[in-house]
Amino acid sequence: MVRIGVDFGGTKIEVAALSDDGAFLSRLRAPNPGNYDDAITTVRDLIDRTETATGKAESVGLGVPGSANPKTGLMRNANSTYLNGRNFAADLTTALGRPVRLANDANCLALSEASDGAAAGAKVAFAIIIGTGCGGGLVTHGRLVEGGNGVGGEWGHMPLPWPRPEEMPGPTCWCGQQGCLETWVSGTGLRRDHAATTGRDQPGEWIIGAARDGDKDAAAALDRYIGRLGRAMAVICNIVDPDVFVLGGGMSNVDELYGRLETAIRPYVFCDSWAARIVPARWGDSSGVRGAARLWQS
DSSP states (O other), X not given: OOEEEEEEOSSEEEEEEEOTTSOEEEEEEEXXXXXXXXXXXXXXXXXXXXXXXXXXXXXXXXXXXXXXXXXXXOEESXXXXXXXXXXXXXXXXXXXXXXXXXXXXXXHXXXXXXXXXXXXXXXXXXXXXXXSSEXXXXXXXXXXXXXXXXXXXXXXGSBOSSOOGGGSSOOBOTTSOBSBTHHHHSHHHHHXXXXXXXXXXXXXXXXXXXXXXXXXXXHHHHHHHHHHHHHHHHHHHHHHOOSEEEEESGGGGOTXXXXXXXXXXXXXXXXXXXXXXXXXXXXXXXXXXXXXXXXXXO
């Protein structure tokens, strides 16, 4: 059986075909064209080329930024803003001549890693994307949890918990609220915090490297980042109690997170002996397309 997954990113669109055992049969990429009609055409053409190479697929799943309103099907909260207000799944169904399933990209990461990745076998797995933005996805007993309104796991737009006086009210987020996690624990948030404290705007990679080289300001920014991420993850522990956290996105490559987050989380968890595994995504940036291909199994 061939399953097709589509990872609809802000700069590129990837289509992959997977076998039943999760092996890649084909992978194709194209630039995101930046407008709705051409995006439909690009996805259709990539799928056609993939099926020419591998044979007809049993199913097509699509991972996207933002989410679809389960009542209307209309997209919302996508950073590819031309998707918002459009019924992307229905229009792709028409273009392809068969149904597709659509889910948030962080949900696809969670489903991929819970199926055969770093969280395989977990009772409760929470996947976190910490890159340019911040997102989350929840899988329980192998099944994706999207919720009644399709916003299950939308972790990036809750406020920073247990805020310090200097963290209030927090930066204004693109969503219109203040102090969202996305403004604090994304890679962009690390850069913003370092610049606000030092007056020097440096990319995240520079800050991490400088911290390792002994730069006190960079080390302090990394300390604050880990503390804030730990507090944010503790809220998830107190609500759904994951046995595994899987980290994806650019900040998931920072090795210091895996040695220090447990200590940052533990004081805020309402439990006498809390423990959970905190691991990087096994499939890296392939998790999105792999999870999309598995949407018909969830």
